Amino acid sequence: MRTSRLERIWIYFLVVVFMLFFTFPIYWAVTTSFKSPDRILTLPPEVFPYSPTTDNYNEVINNNQMGLYFLNSLFVAVSTTIVSVLIAALAGYGFSRFRFRGKYFWLYLILAIRTVPGLVFTLPYFVIFDKIGLLDTLTGLIVVYITATLPLAVWLFVGFYDKIPTDIYDAAKIDGCGQLQMFGQVALPLVVPGIVVTSILNFLAAYNEFGTALILIFSDNNKTLPLAIAGLIQLQKDTPFGTLSAAGTIAIIPAFLLSIFAQKYLVSGFTAGAVKG
Amino acid sequence: MLKITKYQQITRYQRRKRFELAPYLFVLPAILFIILLAIIPILYSLVISFQSYRLGAPDSAIRFNGLDNYIKILSNPTFIGSIGWTFTFAFISVSVNLVLGLSVALVLNHRVMQKGFKIFRSLFILPLMLAPVVSAIMWKVLFAAIYGPVNYVISVLGLPSVSWIGDELPAKIAILVIDIWSSTPFCVLIFLAAFQTIPTDLIEAARIDGASKSTILFRINLPIIRNFIALIVSIRVMDALRVFDSVIVFTNGGPGNSTETIGTVIYKTAFRYSDIGGGSAGAFIFFVIIVAFTLIFLKLSSRNVEV
Amino acid sequence: MSEQSKQRLSRRKFVALTGGILVTSGILAACGDNTATPATSATTAASGTATTAAAGATTAAATTAAPTASAAPEVFGIKLKDLDSGGTLKGQYAGKKLVFVTADGDLTTAIKEVIPYFQKVSGATVEMQTFPGDSFMEKVQLDLQVGHHFDGMAMPIANLHGYAYANQIQDLTPFTTGKIASPNLDMADFVPALLETYGKYQGKLVALPYKPDVQLFFYRKDIFEDPKMQAAFKAKNNTDLKVPTTMEELKTVAAFFTKSLNPDSPTDYGFSSMGSKSNSRWNWTNRLGAYGAKDFDATTFQPAFNNDGGVKALQDVIDLKKYAPKEWLELQWDNGNKLFSDGKVAMMEQWPGLYIISQTDTSPVKGKVGVAVTPGGSPTLGGWGFAITSTTKEPELAYKFIEFLSGKDMQLLMVQHTIDPTRTSNYNRPEVASSNPVYPVLFKSFAAGKILADVDIPGLVTKLNDVEELYVQSALKGDLTPKQALEKMAGDFVNEVKAAGLQK
Numbered sequence A: 001m002r003t004s005r006l007e008r009i010w011i012y013f014l015v016v017v018f019m020l021f022f023t024f025p026i027y028w029a030v031t032t033s034f035k036s037p038d039r040i041l042t043l044p045p046e047v048f049p050y051s052p053t054t055d056n057y058n059e060v061i062n063n064n065q066m067g068l069y070f071l072n073s074l075f076v077a078v079s080t081t082i083v084s085v086l087i088a089a090l091a092g093y094g095f096s097r098f099r100f101r102g103k104y105f106w107l108y109l110i111l112a113i114r115t116v117p118g119l120v121f122t123l124p125y126f127v128i129f130d131k132i133g134l135l136d137t138l139t140g141l142i143v144v145y146i147t148a149t150l151p152l153a154v155w156l157f158v159g160f161y162d163k164i165p166t167d168i169y170d171a172a173k174i175d176g177c178g179q180l181q182m183f184g185q186v187a188l189p190l191v192v193p194g195i196v197v198t199s200i201l202n203f204l205a206a207y208n209e210f211g212t213a214l215i216l217i218f219s220d221n222n223k224t225l226p227l228a229i230a231g232l233i234q235l236q237k238d239t240p241f242g243t244l245s246a247a248g249t250i251a252i253i254p255a256f257l258l259s260i261f262a263q264k265y266l267v268s269g270f271t272a273g274a275v276k277g
Numbered sequence B: 001m002l003k004i005t006k007y008q009q010i011t012r013y014q015r016r017k018r019f020e021l022a023p024y025l026f027v028l029p030a031i032l033f034i035i036l037l038a039i040i041p042i043l044y045s046l047v048i049s050f051q052s053y054r055l056g057a058p059d060s061a062i063r064f065n066g067l068d069n070y071i072k073i074l075s076n077p078t079f080i081g082s083i084g085w086t087f088t089f090a091f092i093s094v095s096v097n098l099v100l101g102l103s104v105a106l107v108l109n110h111r112v113m114q115k116g117f118k119i120f121r122s123l124f125i126l127p128l129m130l131a132p133v134v135s136a137i138m139w140k141v142l143f144a145a146i147y148g149p150v151n152y153v154i155s156v157l158g159l160p161s162v163s164w165i166g167d168e169l170p171a172k173i174a175i176l177v178i179d180i181w182s183s184t185p186f187c188v189l190i191f192l193a194a195f196q197t198i199p200t201d202l203i204e205a206a207r208i209d210g211a212s213k214s215t216i217l218f219r220i221n222l223p224i225i226r227n228f229i230a231l232i233v234s235i236r237v238m239d240a241l242r243v244f245d246s247v248i249v250f251t252n253g254g255p256g257n258s259t260e261t262i263g264t265v266i267y268k269t270a271f272r273y274s275d276i277g278g279g280s281a282g283a284f285i286f287f288v289i290i291v292a293f294t295l296i297f298l299k300l301s302s303r304n305v306e307v
Numbered sequence C: 001m002s003e004q005s006k007q008r009l010s011r012r013k014f015v016a017l018t019g020g021i022l023v024t025s026g027i028l029a030a031c032g033d034n035t036a037t038p039a040t041s042a043t044t045a046a047s048g049t050a051t052t053a054a055a056g057a058t059t060a061a062a063t064t065a066a067p068t069a070s071a072a073p074e075v076f077g078i079k080l081k082d083l084d085s086g087g088t089l090k091g092q093y094a095g096k097k098l099v100f101v102t103a104d105g106d107l108t109t110a111i112k113e114v115i116p117y118f119q120k121v122s123g124a125t126v127e128m129q130t131f132p133g134d135s136f137m138e139k140v141q142l143d144l145q146v147g148h149h150f151d152g153m154a155m156p157i158a159n160l161h162g163y164a165y166a167n168q169i170q171d172l173t174p175f176t177t178g179k180i181a182s183p184n185l186d187m188a189d190f191v192p193a194l195l196e197t198y199g200k201y202q203g204k205l206v207a208l209p210y211k212p213d214v215q216l217f218f219y220r221k222d223i224f225e226d227p228k229m230q231a232a233f234k235a236k237n238n239t240d241l242k243v244p245t246t247m248e249e250l251k252t253v254a255a256f257f258t259k260s261l262n263p264d265s266p267t268d269y270g271f272s273s274m275g276s277k278s279n280s281r282w283n284w285t286n287r288l289g290a291y292g293a294k295d296f297d298a299t300t301f302q303p304a305f306n307n308d309g310g311v312k313a314l315q316d317v318i319d320l321k322k323y324a325p326k327e328w329l330e331l332q333w334d335n336g337n338k339l340f341s342d343g344k345v346a347m348m349e350q351w352p353g354l355y356i357i358s359q360t361d362t363s364p365v366k367g368k369v370g371v372a373v374t375p376g377g378s379p380t381l382g383g384w385g386f387a388i389t390s391t392t393k394e395p396e397l398a399y400k401f402i403e404f405l406s407g408k409d410m411q412l413l414m415v416q417h418t419i420d421p422t423r424t425s426n427y428n429r430p431e432v433a434s435s436n437p438v439y440p441v442l443f444k445s446f447a448a449g450k451i452l453a454d455v456d457i458p459g460l461v462t463k464l465n466d467v468e469e470l471y472v473q474s475a476l477k478g479d480l481t482p483k484q485a486l487e488k489m490a491g492d493f494v495n496e497v498k499a500a501g502l503q504k
Helices: A005-032 A055-062 A066-097 A103-113 A119-131 A138-162 A166-174 A179-190 A192-208 A211-216 A225-230 A241-268 A272-276 B002-019 B022-048 B068-074 B077-109 B118-124 B132-142 B149-156 B168-195 B200-208 B213-224 B226-241 B245-250 B262-272 B276-306 C002-058 C106-122 C136-147 C157-165 C192-199 C227-237 C247-256 C281-291 C308-323 C333-341 C354-358 C395-405 C408-415 C424-428 C439-448 C461-477 C482-499
Strands: C097-103 C125-131 C152-156 C208-211 C216-220 C269-272 C345-350 C369-372 C384-388
Touching: A005 A241, A005 B077, A005 B118, A005 B132, A005 B168, A055 A066, A055 A241, A066 A103, A066 A138, A066 A179, A066 A192, A066 A225, A066 A241, A066 B022, A103 A138, A103 B022, A119 A138, A119 A211, A119 B022, A119 B262, A119 B276, A119 C136, A138 A192, A138 A211, A138 B022, A138 B168, A138 B226, A166 A179, A179 A192, A192 A241, A192 B168, A211 A225, A211 C136, A225 A241, A225 B132, A241 B118, A241 B132, B022 B276, B068 B077, B068 B276, B077 B118, B077 B168, B077 B226, B077 B262, B118 B168, B132 B149, B132 B168, B132 B245, B168 B226, B168 B245, B200 B213, B213 B226, B226 B276, B245 B262, B262 B276, B262 C136, B262 C461, C097 C106, C097 C136, C097 C395, C106 C125, C106 C395, C106 C408, C125 C136, C136 C152, C136 C157, C152 C157, C152 C395, C157 C192, C157 C384, C157 C461, C192 C208, C192 C439, C208 C395, C216 C354, C216 C439, C227 C247, C247 C269, C247 C308, C247 C345, C269 C308, C269 C333, C281 C308, C281 C345, C281 C461, C308 C461, C308 C482, C333 C345, C333 C354, C354 C369, C384 C395, C395 C408, C408 C424, C424 C439, C461 C482
Parallel strands: C097 C125, C097 C152, C269 C345
Antiparallel strands: C152 C384, C208 C384, C216 C345, C216 C369
16 A cells, blocks of 8 residues: 555655644754843844854853763663663563462552652651751662652553563473563564663663652752752843753753664564464 | 383372472562561551651650541541542543553554654653653753744644643643553553463464454454453553642642642642641551552453353 | 564564663763762862862962962952951861852852951861752751751841741851951941841841842933923923832822823833732832831731821822833733833833843943932832851851851952942942942932831741732722721731731
C-alpha cells in the first residue's frame, strides 16, 4: 500500500503545525539568547535577531561556575537514570512475570506515591537528610530523584514486559535458562523501547528538577544547573532574558544529544520476529 | 519422551522452590526505596499534619492539635474554590494531551516520516528538555502585555489585545496552553514506544484483508496499547491535578484567586505562609481526593473494557 | 533463521546500549572526579587567599599576588582606609569559618567583593551560600527552624523582624556596645530612619542596614522643562507646570500628559507604576501615610488602614487608573520599566533600580529623567539588613563580619554593585553624592518613608502581603468599592493575626 501524494502533503502539513506549537517557545529562547538586552522587549517583536550577538554566551560561560553546575547536573541525571532504570527494570519484571502475596498492594502503592504533592516530602527530607549527612550532597539528590522517578518507570516496565508472549519464556525455560538469565537474556532485550523511553524521561526529570535541589543543596559547589539558572533572576532587577536563554540553550544540548542517540533504539527495539516467537 | 517428562518434573520442582523467593528479590530494591524515601517521609508529614507546626514559631509552640489543621484548611474558601478549577483544568489538559499526543505520535510514526526525519522525534520532546525556569520566562515573554508576541499577532489580525494575566478566562487559557505544551511530549514518547509493541504482521494481515486505516487504528492498534493509554491517563491525571509550576510562575494564582489550584494553595499555606501543619493537612486531603477519584476511574474504565 | 538473526540483532543492540550506558557511566565517573577537583581546588584557593592574606598582614601589605585584596583600594577617587575595623581585627579568628546566606545576584556579589578584605584581616574564612531570589526565603526559614547551618544573613527587613520575634536572630546591642566593637562603628552615622525602621525591633537592635530601598518618583525632566509644555500647561490649568508634590498636583499633571485626555501630550500616559498582582499594593501604601493612616498598629498588630485615610488613599490609586497605561494591572518590573524607558510615560513610581535601566545607551530617555520624592511625601520603604543567627557557634566572629560589611569605607566598595550606602557620612561625601543623581532624593526619601513594602507582622509577612494585593486588585478592577475592599482586608488581617496567636 503506497502513500498517496495527498496523504503525504497532509502529513507534512500536520508536522509543520505541531512543530510550530512545540518548538516556538524554544525557538524564542534560542533567538533571544542571541539578542542584546535592548532588542528583547520590542514592538514589533523581533522574530529573528537582526544584529545577533554572542555576548550572552560569553557572560554565561565566563561568569559564574556554569561549567561546574553543568557537570553536577549531568552527574546527578546520569546516576539517577542508570540506577532508577535498573531498579525499575528488575521490579517491572518481578511484577509482570510473577504472582506473589502483596503484588497488587505494592504495585498500586508505588503508583500512589506519585499522587502525593511534593511539599509533603520537603520538611522530612530536610530533617532526615540533615541527621544522616545527606544534606548538601549530590548523593542525597540522586536518592530522592531515584525514588521520585520509580513509580512511572516501574509501571512503564510492567507495561512492556506484559507484552512479551509467555511462550517466549517457556521456550527459554526448555533451553535451561535460570531466573537471572531469563531476565537478562530473554526479557530485557525485548523491552528495549521501554528502557529507552524510561531513560529519556528519568534523565530529563532529574536533569531539570528544581524544587528539591533548592531545599537540599546549600554550597555553591554542589549546585545544579536549574538552581544556577534560576539564580540569574534577581529581585528588583531587570530579568536577564538574554543570559537566561543562553544558559537554557546550553543546558538543552546534552538532553538533545541523548534523545537523538536514544531515538535510534526507540524506533527498532521491539522486533516483530521476536513476538512471533 | 520419558526424558522430557523428567526434565519437566525437575524444572517444575525447581520452579516451585526458587519461585517463592525470586519475585521478592526482583521487586525488593524498588520497594526499599519506596519505603525509605517515600513512605517514611509521608508518615512523618502525616504526624505533622496533626500538629500546630508553624515555621517561625518557637519549638515549644509545636503540639498536637487534633483535626484543627484539617478543619481550618477545609474552611479556607480559597482552598475549596481551587478544587473546581483544578479538576476542570485536569480534565481539559489530559483530554487534549491524549488527542494531541496520539496525533503527533501517529504523524511521527507514519511511513512518510520514517526515513531521514528521525530528528523530528527529538525536536518534539524539546519542551521536556528546556529548564522549566527558562520555559516559564519564555511563556511570560510570549504572553506579556504590550511587548508580547502573542498579543502582537492578535493586534496584527486587528483584534483587541488580550490581558493574559489580568483577566480570568485568558489567564486560565494561557495556563492550559503552557501545561499542554510541556506535558504532551511525555504522551508522545510513550505512544511512540507503545507503537513498537504492536506486531507488524498483525497489521499487515489486516491490510491484506482490506481493513481501512481508521479500522486498523481503532480496532487493532489502540486496543493493543490500551495498557499504555491507561498508564498515560492515570499518570497525567495525577500530574495535572498537582499542577503547580505553570500557575505559580505565570499568574501566581491571579487575577484575584481565580487560578489558584489545590497545589498552589497548599504550597503557599505551608511555605509562604509558614503553616507547615496546615499545608500538610491540605496535602493529605488532596491525596484522599485523588485516590478516591482514581479508584472511581479505574472501576469505570475496567467496566468499559469488559463491555 | 530470520527470527534468530533478528533476535541476535536485537540482543546485539541491547549489548550496544548497555555498552553505551557503561561508557556514559565511565564518563560519569570522570565527571564525578572532575566535580571533586574544582571543588577541592576552590577550597584550597579560598584557604590560599586566606593564608596569603594572613601573610600579607604580618609582612608589608605590598604583596601584589592578589591585587584586589592587598593594595588599599580606591573608589570614586577616595582611598579606603578603614580596612581592619579600626584595628580590632588582627587575625585573631584564624582557622574559624562562617557561613553567610543571602539571595543570588548583586546582593551576593557586593558581599563577595568585601570578603577577601575581611578574610585577610580576621584570618577567618567566609563561605557564601546563595539561592535564587524568588524562593530563597522558604529555604532560609526552614533552615532557621530545623537546620541551623547559617551564622549570618542578609535578608529583607520584614523577614528579619519575623526571625527576631521568633528569637531566631540575636540582639546585636551587646556587641555594638561591648569591648569588641570597632571604634569606627559610629551607630549614629547610619541614616536614622533606616536604623530605626530596619534595625530596631521591639526594643532590640536586630539588624544593621545593608541595602536601602524606597519608592521614588521618576519623571521626564525634558518635558517638564520644555517652555512650550510649560506655556500650554499654564494656559490649560492656570498654574505653573512643576514636579507634583501632592496627590492633587499629580492628578492634574498626569491628566495633562495623557494622550487620551490631552491630544497634544508628548507622552501616551501621564502616570505609571507596577500594577500587577504582587506589586500593586505599593501604589496604595505610597499614599497611605500622606493621609495619616498606617498599615497596622505596631504594638497590637491590628489594622490601621480601615479609616478615612485608607479609603482616600485607595480612591487616589483608582483615580490614577485614568492616566495609567491600559495594561497597568499587567505591568511588572520588566514591561513597566520598559514602557517608561521607551518614552511612553511622563511620570512613574518605582524602586530606585529604574534609574539605571532608563539611562542605558540605547534608551530614548537617557539624560532626560528626573527624580523626586513621591507625591504626598510618604514613600514605601523596602530594604535589606544584616543579622546573625541565634544558633551560630561563632557569634563574635559573625558580628565582626557584619560590622565590617557595614563599615563606612566598605560601603563604598559595594556601591559599584548597585548596593546604595546606608550611612549619612557616605551620602555627605561629595564624590559619592555626585556619582549618582538619585542619591540626594534617595536620602530625603528615607526620612520621609513610613510604611514598609512588606507587612511587618511576624510570621504573616507573605500572607498579609497577599491579602493586601487581593483587595487592592479587586478595588482597582472595580469589583469592590475602596470602602468594601478595606473592610474585607481588615477582616482578613484580624483573622490572621488571631489565628497566628499574635493578638494581645
